[in-house]
Amino acid sequence: MKKGEQAQGAAPDTRERILRTASELFYREGTRAVGVDLIVAKSGVAKTSLYRHFATKDDLIEAFLLREDEDFWQHWDAVAAEHKGAPREELDAQLQWIGDRIARPGYRGCPQINIAAEYADDKHPARKVAVAHKRELRRRLAELAGAMHVDEPETFALRFGTIIDGALSSGRALHAQGPARFLQALAQMLIPTKKPKRKSAPL
Structure with missing residues (x-):
């Protein structure tokens, strides 16, 4: 390979x-x-190079959010692959990396929530990405809830999705023990522990 080709690559x-x-x-x-x-x-x-790749600033904002979306789900999928067949352990692990994400230096909130706050127009391309992201989060939470045999998994997903959004928005400020512990503790509260059935006394 020529020197110029190496530099270009x-x-x-x-x-x-x-x-x-x-x-x-x-x-x-x-x-x-x-x-x-x-x-x-x-x-x-x-x-001119910027506009060659992104016709408008809105296109660039949409690409930014799609990039964030892809990164988020790549992390989620990697964790899911490590906990196949163990939904409760998977949920704890998902909440751990989300909590670590919140606690990292330079954290400035959830990009999807930030975009939704900046653009109220439902037709804005980036807002559509943000809405789809939150819908997918609820779908995945409902899937985990169903695998854990939680009653009304969609209701659980809506409630816990809202809790996750709250943690993503508040950052480290409200969680003395760290965001991951905060989320895991709330998950424990929302997932009912089924009590063993009492055996009837012999006649």
């Missing part, structure tokens, strides 16, 4: 560089506070 893809830069800025500062000129300056690309 090693250089980050322009679209990925733009998206990575925009994602960092959007998450830290909010999408409305970040303009295209700042993204261009920080990513070191020409504005």
